[in-house]
Amino acid sequence: MTTAKSAVAKYSLAVRVFHWVGALLILWAVVLINMGDDYIGLHKAVGASFLIWTLLRIITRFITKAPAPVPMPAWQTAVSHLTHLGLYVLMLAQPVSGLLMSMYGGRATSVFGLFEIPAMVSPDRDMARLFNEWHTGLIWTTLLVLIAAHVGAALYHQFVVKDNLISRMR
Ligand code: HEM
Numbered sequence: 001m002t003t004a005k006s007a008v009a010k011y012s013l014a015v016r017v018f019h020w021v022g023a024l025l026i027l028w029a030v031v032l033i034n035m036g037d038d039y040i041g042l043h044k045a046v047g048a049s050f051l052i053w054t055l056l057r058i059i060t061r062f063i064t065k066a067p068a069p070v071p072m073p074a075w076q077t078a079v080s081h082l083t084h085l086g087l088y089v090l091m092l093a094q095p096v097s098g099l100l101m102s103m104y105g106g107r108a109t110s111v112f113g114l115f116e117i118p119a120m121v122s123p124d125r126d127m128a129r130l131f132n133e134w135h136t137g138l139i140w141t142t143l144l145v146l147i148a149a150h151v152g153a154a155l156y157h158q159f160v161v162k163d164n165l166i167s168r169m170r
């Protein structure tokens with residue numbers, strides 16, 4: 001068992017830290033938005049931080065080497081790569097749509113009072129409404145579906161295939 005465990009190649013430490021802190025940030029953003037109107041400002045600050053975090057994460061992913069995929073049917077490797085790609089796209093689209101909603105609403109976004117992301121567009125109610133719909137509807141729902149598939153796949157590997165895939169990210 002110990003030999004099998006140590007045989008699993010890992011992502012770089014930086015990629016692993018980006019992964020788990022990113023998951024916590026997204027969870028925190030969702031908790032805050034469900035705590036009511038007093039917490040919208042914090043939701044925006046955490047969401048904007050998540051965007052910056054994700055940008056740094058993607059750069060790190062490009063400059064570090066990923067471990068070779070674990071052996072599994074080719075279609076599963078393909079689906080996992082597509083899911084990961086989709087997750088990255090939506091992890092950008094979710095906070096960007098939130099920012100655009102605020103910007104078209106004519107509001108700058110304060111990031112914990114440390115700095116502001118200015119409203120870089122002229123106010124436009126229709127555009128604000130459109131990004132609101134995407135942020136709370138289409139993009140968010142798709143992101144949730146992919147996260148559910150992702151966590152479901154991790155559980156499947158852990159408890160059904162038992163190939164210790166989780167160690168790559170731990
Ligand atoms: C990790 C990134 C983010 C996630 C996961 C996220 C998630 C969500 C979700 C799920 C809702 C809908 C809650 C509900 O339907 O009750 C929401 C609402 C909202 N989000 Fe975000 N968000 C993120 C980033 C941002 C950013 C960066 C901004 C703006 C700068 C923002 C602004 C808002 C606003 C204003 C609402 C309320 C919309 C309304 O009630 O009509 N979000 N967010």
Ligand code: HEM
Binds near residue numbers: 022026150154
């Ligand atoms: C309990 C929750 C989670 C578990 C157990 C988990 C587990 C894992 C594991 C084991 C991998 C490596 C997969 C492989 O080597 O093929 C991975 C990769 C990844 N995870 Fe998660 N994850 C979780 C939550 C999340 C969340 C919430 C997100 C995004 C919103 C996310 C985004 C990603 C991405 C984008 C990758 C691909 C990494 C890369 O190759 O660049 N994960 N995750």
